[in-house]
Amino acid sequence: MKKILLGAVLYVITAPFCLAQVKWQNVDSLYGSIPSSVHVFTTTDLIDGKPNIAYYVIADLKDRKLNFKTDTTYQRRFTPQQFYDKNQQPLLVVNGTFFDFATNRNLNAVIKDGKLVSYNVHTTALKGKDTLMYMHTFRSAIGINKKRKADVAWLYTDSSKKHAFASQEVYGPVKDSFPIVQHKIKSIKYTYRLHSELYKRRFQKWKMQTAIAGGPVLVQESTVKVTNNEERMFTGKAIDDKHPRTAMGYTADGKLIILVVQGRIPGIAEGASLTHLAKLLLDLGCVEALNLDGGGSSCMLVNGKETIKPSDKEGQRAVPGVFMITTD
Template sequence: MKKFLFFIYFVVICLVSNAQLSWKNLDSLYQPLPASMHIYKSTDLIDGKPEVVYYVIADMKDKSLNFTTDTTYKRRFTPSQFFEKDNHPLLVVNSCFFSFATNQNLNIVEKNGKLVGYNVHSIAGKKKDTLTYYHSFDGAFGVTKNRTADIAWIYTDSSKKYPYASEFAIPFMHDSVANHSFNDIEINTSLVLGHRGKSVPSFKKWRMKTAIGGGPVLVQNSKVQISNNEERKFYGMAINDRHPRTAIGYTNGHEIIILVAEGRSETASGITLIQEAQILKDLGCKEALNLDGGGSSCMLVNGRQTNSPSDKKGQRSVPSVFLIEKK
């Protein structure tokens, strides 16, 4: 009998863990909002732990909305400061990873078709890896001038007008070369993927009007497929660590979804990359991308803060944000 009860308990726990979250519409708290944009909140348990998760969904085909970015130069602003700087947009959310030492974005930022932030492709090794370098290709989210979205793995170069994209996750390279040219990248990635028996990616110009980077990619082809090991972000067992999170994705119905999850508090434990990916898949994302999280996670709707940031000072200053503006 005890074994039977334990089996029932185990089945219930599995069902609860895999159940989709329930969401409450909060539009009335963040007015005025256009009819094509909505905000939701969930306080359900995830794998038995308390969580607080928000998401905003907006129709990319609504031509009264503008999806764009903003960034700073050698300094950082809080989301509320960006809200004031950018004439009170409908939504402000943190985006790229960045360096605390230099205030530099570590990922692509594109605004009005112009690159204003670049991926850092070479990271010096440490300890036993001294004198070697890691070269990764981070995921990025973009919107074209025709209002279609895409997520791809990106190579940027300040000498080139456009970023270059692969629709396949590319394993990071590890060698003794501090920097590679784009031609080197094409050759080396072809050799790496060809040697492993996988399809060789063809890089193409990624012509976006708006783009932000982060990583890893979470959802591909409407399935949970996390490229953390290829991007060398939260690789190995770190995929299971719980943290505050920020993410962005899009649906087959041409809707953008922006998600933030609280964490590192008594009321919210934070979510893993796997849980984050599953939530976005359940919300209908065709593709989704993790962005900078932790103390940086913060989303404003009409200037009002949604989640409670985990940073002790409140809103953390960041060098770049994703925006939804009302034309």
């Protein structure tokens, strides 16, 4: 077990980080009627010396007039605008989960009204010299429970179970010869016996009312820690590539942060790396935060109006899952 854990390297920023703290401007007035517990901010300050456009929404989790929700599709995708129209025009719609373009399959967990309606893909078949071997990963999610407390955790999900199971400690990836991860006797474990005790200790029922998954985690315990290797998200130095981004986190005083960064528009908005994204979230006060699907999927609507400009030339990309804020 020690050998397995040593194989997963946590990406922690310890050296001086080349990103000055950006200045944000309140733009509530551009987005119509907004509750006093919600605010919209934007910045055009440079990121690492490159042009940048970013927006974030901050919402008070304790405001009972705000409802935090998700929606998802099955084997099809909708644009954020279509989700907006479908859900009686919520205050906020933002893209969330990753997906398979060929099948429209959602690749991440979604919890809607307390029910697990979409599941993480935990197993990938390996190739080449590792044929007949499998890689198991546990990707991250952000959830909000009935008491309006937010949490970022790493999930195990099973379509035969009502609840997701979560670990507050990052774990994996694990390579073995077993094609599935099994759930047995009230605890999570692989069929491979050496893993069973770890799952008993780490994974517990995650009773969230709303949750959406993606990855990797960007901020833990008010520190920039990118768990890209453990979640097996982006290969090589891809975490340093600049792209449009979507991310979410929460602060110690119960505020939810939803951040989007425009990108892939040379000379106007270059995008952000995962480490840039993590630093932005940390500077906004997040104690925990994670990355969601980015690139051409990144899009956030406030009262139906776009914040960043989507990078696809066709405009908003259809996606299988979104996070929303509605008002009573």
